[in-house]
Amino acid sequence: MKKILIAPDSFKGSLSAIQAARIIAEEASRAFPQAEVIQLPIADGGEGxxxxxxxxxxxxxxxxxxxxxxxxxxxxxxxxxxxxxxxxxxxxxxxxxxxxxxxxxxxxxxxxxxxxxxxxxxxxxxxxxxxxxxxxxxxxxxxxxxxxxxxxxxxxxxxxxxxxxxxxxxxxxxxxxxxxxxxxxxxxxxxxxxxxxxxxxxxxxxxxxxxxxxxxxxxxxxxxxxxxxxxxxxxxxxxxxxxxxxxxxxxxxxxxxxxxxxxxxxxIDFVLDLANFDQQLLGTDLVISGEGRTDAQSAMGKAISAIARRCEAAGVPLLLLSGSIAPNAAALLKHGVKEMISITPPSQSLNQALAGAGGNLRLAARKYFENH
Missing domain, CATH: 3.90.1510.10 (Glycerate kinase, domain 2)
Structure with a gap:
């Protein structure tokens, strides 16, 4: 990979968008030291x-x-x-x-x-x-x-x-x-x-x-x-x-x-436009986004859906790393998201997942890059 764009939302209750972007970017640079890795932490009008x-x-x-x-x-x-x-x-x-x-x-x-x-x-x-x-x-x-x-x-x-x-x-x-x-x-x-x-x-x-x-x-x-x-x-x-x-x-x-x-x-469109997101997509091999919970709402106006829409239009694959993924989130796979990965081990409670979100995100990103 030559260019990777990191554009997560916040993982509410655990990681800010800036913290999440930094963790993913560190693992991307570790796996692909020659790649251009760009961090664009995202917010949709709420927290961050x-x-x-x-x-x-x-x-x-x-x-x-x-x-x-x-x-x-x-x-x-x-x-x-x-x-x-x-x-x-x-x-x-x-x-x-x-x-x-x-x-x-x-x-x-x-x-x-x-x-x-x-x-x-x-x-x-x-x-x-x-x-x-x-x-x-x-x-x-x-x-x-x-x-x-x-x-x-x-x-x-x-x-x-x-x-x-x-x-x-x-x-x-x-x-x-x-x-x-x-x-x-x-x-x-x-x-x-x-x-x-x-x-x-x-x-x-x-x-x-x-x-x-x-x-x-x-x-x-x-x-x-x-x-x-x-x-x-x-x-x-x-x-x-x-x-x-x-x-x-x-x-x-x-x-x-x-x-x-x-x-x-x-x-979200205000923030993506400020970040020159569409221009940043040019020459990008992979976009990685993330959020605390992915469900049906994610496909209906939340930050992830807007990112997915723009990635799909540009023909750039989008990976979504999420704290948890609800069964009804599958619609996103039809609207620009290439792959969704839950970063939380099944054995962890909600409190454990929130406390360990940084480590979970790092491990999930590392495993993904090792297999790609």
Whole structure:
């Protein structure tokens, strides 16, 4: 082999995309010392987005203290690129890991801290502002973040609604002077989720249980988002509830689409384009990607499916190294993935697999190269 491209996603809970890429690249260089081995750690808008983009483009990190989903202080970071744009991970301020399991309360969880990150980028004059949607603990329809930027959703008594539990009480929208300073900033949301805002395939029903919502809470959350969409429609004419992707991250983008002129675009395509992935494929003999778990979702909009699509179009074989492979993942073999390998020995428990992911990945890569 003359050229090998290493482009893994993160192995959630164990390895970052950068760590995974480094391990695979070390084994590739060991097996093929004369080959050109290129590392392109990938993110699709969720965990690892800022680090991946900074690795491709350079730039600087901005550190600040904001509020986590339960309004407790948390240290967060976002990226400034050389072209004056900003890259923010929603999960840096509203991520599920920021809240202890015993403290999680999806009805009270807020995206206020994400708004603080966006506000800081606006104050620095950064534009456009890219916000990766993923890994959130929230389902507040973005009202918390909007509040931090001066857009206030209020109930019939004029009280500001700050959390998902009160979305059903929203009756009007109020714009403060702070909003006027933010509304002209270009905000672009990065997500590969196709779910609408409401209904059986909406934000609450699909993602609420993963964030700790009970069946009753899921129904309450769904009604709250539907009501919020109704209030916004009455104020802005357009109905956003059925637009694909608005259900991402608990409906976070809704007020931004309606009042800030924000856009939704594919996170993985944004990252792959930044990395000049298609150009990197030229002359490549093998692409190796990886992720923590491969299942039917991997074939429907996740990072792996986008990489596979581009590899197939370029006629370059793609090897996928995964922490675990579900039976329903076989569809990927029809859509650009040449081979899938589970790196985890059958005898290992989940905790053992997470703790030993680095060693498992190294051994799987080494065995593959020894046999090819």
């Amino acid at each position: 987005l800022v680090e991946a983009v900074l690795a491709f483009k350079g730039g600087q990190r901005h550190f600040l203290q904001v509020h986590n989903p339960m309004m407790r202080p948390v240290d967060a970071v976002y990226g400034e690129l050389p072209d004056g744009s900003a890259v923010i991970e929603m999960a840096a301020a509203a991520g599920l890991p920021l809240v202890g399991e015993g403290e999680r309360d999806i009805m009270r969880a807020t995206t206020y801290g994400v708004g603080e990150l966006i506000s800081n980028a606006v104050q620095r004059g950064l534009d456009p502002i890219y916000v990766g949607l993923g890994g959130s603990a929230t389902n507040d329809g973005g009202v918390g973040a909007a509040l931090a930027l001066g857009l206030e959703f209020t109930d019939q008594h004029g009280e500001i609604v700050r959390e998902a539990a009160k979305l059903i009480d929203v009756s009007s929208v109020r714009q403060s002077t702070r909003f006027a300073k933010t509304r002209h900033s270009q905000i672009i949301f990065l997500s590969d989720v196709k779910n609408p805002l409401c209904g059986q395939t909406g934000a609450s029903h699909i993602y609420g249980p993963q964030k700790g919502a009970s069946a009753d809470q899921v129904r309450q959350l769904d009604r709250g988002l539907a009501h919020l969409a109704d209030v916004i429609k009455a104020d802005r004419v357009k109905d956003w509830r059925n637009q694909p992707g608005v259900g991402a991250a608990g409906g976070f983008a809704l007020p931004f689409l309606a009042y800030f002129g924000a856009q939704l675009t594919s996170g």
